[in-house]
Amino acid sequence: xxxxxxxxxxxxxxxxxxxxxxxxxxxxxxxxxxxxxxxxxxxxxxxxxxxxxxxxxxxxxxxxxxxxxxxxxxxxxxxxxxxxxxxxxxxxxxxxxxxxxxxxxxxxxxxxxxxxxxxxxxxxxxxxxxxxxxxxxxxxxxxxxxxxxxxxxxxxxxxxxxxxxxxxxxxxxxxxxxxxxxxxxxxxxxxxxxxxxxxxxxxxxxxxxxxxxxxxxxxxxxxxxxxxxxxxxxxxxxxxxxxxxxxxxxxxxxxxxxxxxxxxxxxxxxxxxxxxxxxxxxxxxxxxxxxxxxxxx
Amino acid sequence: xxxxxxxxxxxxxxxxxxxxxxxxxxxxxxxxxxxxxxxxxxxxxxxxxxxxxxxxxxxxxxxxxxxxxxxxxxxxxxxxxxxxxxxxxxxxxxxxxxxxxxxxxxxxxxxxxxxxxxxxxxxxxxxxxxxxxxxxxxxxxxxxxxxxxxxxxxxxxxxxxxxxxxxxxxxxxxxxxxxxxxxxxxxxxxxxxxxxxxxxxxxxxxxxxxxxxxxxxxxxxxxxxxxxxxxxxxxxxxxxxxxxxxxxxxxxxxxxxxxxxxxxxxxxxxxxxxxxxxxxxxxxxxxxxxxxxxxxx
Numbered sequence: 233x234x235x236x237x238x239x240x241x242x243x244x245x246x247x248x249x250x251x252x253x254x255x256x257x258x259x260x261x262x263x264x265x266x267x268x269x270x271x272x273x274x275x276x277x278x279x280x281x282x283x284x285x286x287x288x289x290x291x292x293x294x295x296x297x298x299x300x301x302x303x304x305x306x307x308x309x310x311x312x313x314x315x316x317x318x319x320x321x322x323x324x325x326x327x328x329x330x331x332x333x334x335x336x337x338x339x340x341x342x343x344x345x346x347x348x349x350x351x352x353x354x355x356x357x358x359x360x361x362x363x364x365x366x367x368x369x370x371x372x373x374x375x376x377x378x379x380x381x382x383x384x385x386x387x388x389x390x391x392x393x394x395x396x397x398x399x400x401x402x403x404x405x406x407x408x409x410x411x412x413x414x415x416x417x418x419x420x421x422x423x424x425x426x427x428x429x430x431x432x433x434x435x436x437x438x439x440x441x442x443x444x445x446x447x448x449x450x451x452x453x454x455x456x457x458x459x460x461x462x463x464x465x466x467x468x469x470x471x472x473x474x475x476x477x478x479x480x481x482x483x484x485x486x487x488x489x490x491x492x493x494x495x496x497x498x499x500x501x502x503x504x505x506x507x508x509x510x511x512x513x514x515x516x517x518x519x520x521x522x523x524x525x526x527x528x529x
Numbered sequence: 530x531x532x533x534x535x536x537x538x539x540x541x542x543x544x545x546x547x548x549x550x551x552x553x554x555x556x557x558x559x560x561x562x563x564x565x566x567x568x569x570x571x572x573x574x575x576x577x578x579x580x581x582x583x584x585x586x587x588x589x590x591x592x593x594x595x596x597x598x599x600x601x602x603x604x605x606x607x608x609x610x611x612x613x614x615x616x617x618x619x620x621x622x623x624x625x626x627x628x629x630x631x632x633x634x635x636x637x638x639x640x641x642x643x644x645x646x647x648x649x650x651x652x653x654x655x656x657x658x659x660x661x662x663x664x665x666x667x668x669x670x671x672x673x674x675x676x677x678x679x680x681x682x683x684x685x686x687x688x689x690x691x692x693x694x695x696x697x698x699x700x701x702x703x704x705x706x707x708x709x710x711x712x713x714x715x716x717x718x719x720x721x722x723x724x725x726x727x728x729x730x731x732x733x734x735x736x737x738x739x740x741x742x743x744x745x746x747x748x749x750x751x752x753x754x755x756x757x758x759x760x761x762x763x764x765x766x767x768x769x770x771x772x773x774x775x776x777x778x779x780x781x782x783x784x785x786x787x788x789x790x791x792x793x794x795x796x797x798x799x800x801x802x803x804x805x806x807x808x809x810x811x812x813x814x815x816x817x818x819x820x821x822x823x824x825x826x
Contacts, residue, residue, distance in 0.1 A: 328700035338694055339813055341701035343820050365701075365813060367820040397635055403625035403735035404638035404662075407727050428725060429820050430704050438700035441738045516636055516662060523640050523664040523726050 242470065246335040258284035265292045267358055270309060274300025274473055277309050281316040294322045295344070295355055299379025300473035301480035306487075308376050322346065323355040324376045326431035328438030330445065334364065341365040343430050345375035367430065374426030377417045382436040383474030384481050384495050385409035387451035389440035391501065391508050394455015405494065406440055412492040416481070419488040447474035454501060455508050478502055493518065539767065543632040555581035562589045564655055567606060571597025571677075571770055574606050578613040591619045592641070592652055596676025597770035598777035603784075605673050619643065620652040621673045623728035625735030627742065631661065638662040640727050642672035664727065671723030674714045679733040680771030681778050681792045682706035684748035686737035688798065688805050691752015702791065703737055709789040713778070716785040744771035751798060752805050775799055790815065 233239050234254040238247050248254070255261045262268055268288065272280045277298065281288070288294075298309040307315070310322055327342030334340050344359065344366055346352040352368040360366040369375055388409065392402050413436075414427040426432060439445040450472050453463040464471065482499045485492045497515055500506035530536050531551040535544050545551070552558045559565055565585065569577045574595065578585070585591075595606040604612070607619055624639030631637050641656065641663055643649040649665040657663040666672055685706065689699050710733075711724040723729060736742040747769050750760040761768065779796045782789045794812055797803035 328697045328704075330695070330697055333695040333697045336695075338698060339701070339809075340697035341705075349819075362813070369820045398627070398630040398633075399735045399739035399741065400625045400627055400630045400637035401635060402738070403731045403733075404636070404727060406734045407625075407725075407731035408638075410725070410730065428704075428707070430701060433707065433730070434700045434704035436700075437703045437734060437738075438696045441699070441734075442696035444696065512636075516659070522646075523666045 243331060243335055246332075259287035262287050262289070262292070267355070268292045268294050270294060270296045270298060270313065272298070273471065274298055274302055274309065275471070275476060277312050278302065278316060281313060285317045288317055288320075290318070290320060292321075293351060293354055294320045295325050295358075296322060296376070297325045298376075298473075299326065299383055300477045301380045301484070303476050303480050306480045306484055308380075310372070310376055321348075321351055322372070323351055324372045325355065325359065326375045326379050326435065328430065328434045329364075330438060330442055332444055337363055339363050339365070341367070341430055341434070343367045343369040343375055345369040345372040345426075345431075347372060369426065369429065369431070371423045371426045373420065374417055374422030375431045377420065377422055378413070378427060378431035378435060380473065380477045381413040381416060381481060381495075382409075382432065382439060383447045383472070384478045384498050385413065385436060386439040386445055386447035387454075387472075387474045387478065387502070388494050388498050390445075390448040390451020390453075391455040391498070391511075392451075393448070394452040394457075395508060395512065397512070402440065406436055409440075409494050410436060412490075412494055416485055416488060416490045416492060419490050420484070446470055446472035450475060451498075457508075459505075460502050475502060540628060540632055543629075556584035559584050559586070559589070564652070565589045565591050567591060567593045567595060567610070569595070570768065571595055571599055571606065572768070572773060574609050575599065575613060578610060582614045585614055585617075587615070587617060589618075590648060590651055591617045592622050592655075593619060593673070594622045595673075595770075596623065596680055597774045598677045598781070600773050600777050603777045603781055605670075605677075607669070607673055618645075618648055619669070620648055621669045622652065622656065623672050623676050623732065625727065625731045626661075627735060627739055629741055634660055636660045636662070638664070638727055638731070640664045640666040640672055642666040642669040642723075642728075644669060666723065666726065666728070668720045668723045670717065671714055671719030672728045674717065674719055675710070675724060675728035675732060677770070677774045678710040678713060678778060678792075679706075679729065679736060680744045680769070681775045681795055682710065682733060683736040683742055683744040684751075684769075684771045684775065684799070685791050685795050687742075687745040687748020687750075688752040688795070688808075689748075690745070691749040691754075692805060692809065694809070699737065703733055706737075706791050707733060709787075709791055713782055713785060713787045713789060716787045717781070743767055743769035747772060748795075754805075756802075757799050772799060 296309045323344050323346045325344050329340045344352050344355040356366045418424050497511035501511050593606045620641050620643045622641050626637045641649050641652040653663045715721050794808040798808050
């Protein structure tokens with residue numbers, strides 16, 4: 233990246249800003265830092281934080297942009313951070329911000345969430361530009377849960393597209409997907425409104441309808457009849473967060489006694505070799521009910 | 530239609546079911562009917578109901594599938610029906626059901642709403658098939674408002690696509706569009722949950738992301754720099770509901786004192802010759818706030 237002046241693997245064609253230093257020396261680059269962004273794939277968060285921990289002092293504001301849940305521990309990134317390096321001033325940034333579009337200067341709108349409003353405001357000022365609009369939010373738990381939960385639904389959306397089910401089916405999937413995301417989120421203590429906002433509904437819509445999402449692409453290929461192992465091989469190291477996160481979300485839902493039919497069918501398709509058309513048929517044949525009760529049931 | 534055995538203008542390529550009679554003789558076709566579907570463009574609802582009124586007895590269940598608000602009177606179809614033919618047993622059917630996909634047998638999920646649960650259940654049984662999934666809902670006012678309000682946002686979505694703003698912008702638009710739809714709906718007495726359901730969010734997602742929507746297409750052409758009059762000429766008589774409905778929604782919002790920034794900008798672009806990029810810039814430069822307060826403000 234340093235030699236090329238760009239991130240050729242994940243963001244080719246966008247030169248890195250001059251003045252940006254690329255380094256593996258965490259101590260040096262975080263020395264005196266006011267703000268540290270945690271943008272490591274969930275799978276490696278614990279390892280990386282453990283390694284660079286001593287260099288990460290208590291002074292800076294930490295901003296997590298992660299959208300996964302750690303397999304096994306079922307921990308969010310904020311929980312891993314606290315466990316590995318101790319309590320820190322932490323802000324969660326989330327919302328619909330497909331990186332290629334942001335790099336191209338297209339408009340995007342996100343939220344920064346912290347329990348301390350002043351902290352969220354600090355992060356808002358640090359990130360806001362005329363094309364990158366930032367709202368503050370006081371439900372960091374909800375905002376942090378939105379990303380992982382929607383990544384699972386994004387895989388379902390990809391499957392739906394791969395099966396060529398059309399816009400009506402996709403719309404129903406997004407609507408019912410958001411219901412089950414909200415159901416688990418509120419069971420875990422988050423505010424339901426957060427899921428109706430940019431980090432929940434907004435990010436869900438962006439990921440479910442854009443070919444730029446890797447989670448959507450995995451689902452799409454599976455909907456076309458391919459197997460998970462083949463698809464992941466093609467993606468090289470660009471593993472979408474949603475795949476591993478699906479396991480953690482199913483476990484969380486079971487632990488909380490929360491029904492998540494779409495997430496469960498994604499899990500069946502990804503890890504139990506259930507054919508995608510069968511998973512769809514099972515979702516469609518669920519007993520019809522009053523729409524209202526779906527929020528509780 | 531009778532001669533061709535299909536609706537060549539609006540649904541070419543799908544033969545009408547055998548046994549379906551096409552007629553302009555309302556008295557004859559509604560005689561002894563158990564269920565009458567009102568599927569007339571909003572602009573003509575009053576005229577058609579006045580004309581066929583005498584033939585429409587009080588016995589059948591009426592099902593309105595309209596998604597517009599009458600200009601001038603600002604009435605919903607249920608209100609026009611009541612005014613023109615008197616109180617009737619009425620069900621509102623709405624949700625993401627782009628007709629071409631439904632005709633092709635692709636899965637769709639909708640809601641039927643009535644104050645009387647037994648009435649909604651009657652309609653549910655009449656319409657449900659294995660690929661057309663029907664939920665009941667007890668907020669007919671909310672379900673009836675969802676369609677018109679989302680058609681305005683669908684025009685905005687088309688503009689967003691015409692300007693090539695990307696998925697992040699579209700996702701923000703859907704999220705904030707739903708917020709202002711909910712705000713007006715609840716001011717008018719509807720339940721907020723209805724807007725988070727299939728008729729609200731679901732239909733919004735389908736219309737905003739499908740090229741099959743005429744409202745989206747109008748917005749798209751305007752986003753490409755064309756003028757409303759030119760676009761409507763191309764569409765021949767297939768006038769999208771959202772255009773006229775935009776006027777009625779802006780009036781309703783003003784009467785209720787409800788802020789609807791996206792709807793207002795669509796109105797400015799459609800009827801006040803405001804250039805679409807300026808409307809977007811004005812939306813993006815609104816004073817940032819906490820995400821939570823947007824639900825009230």
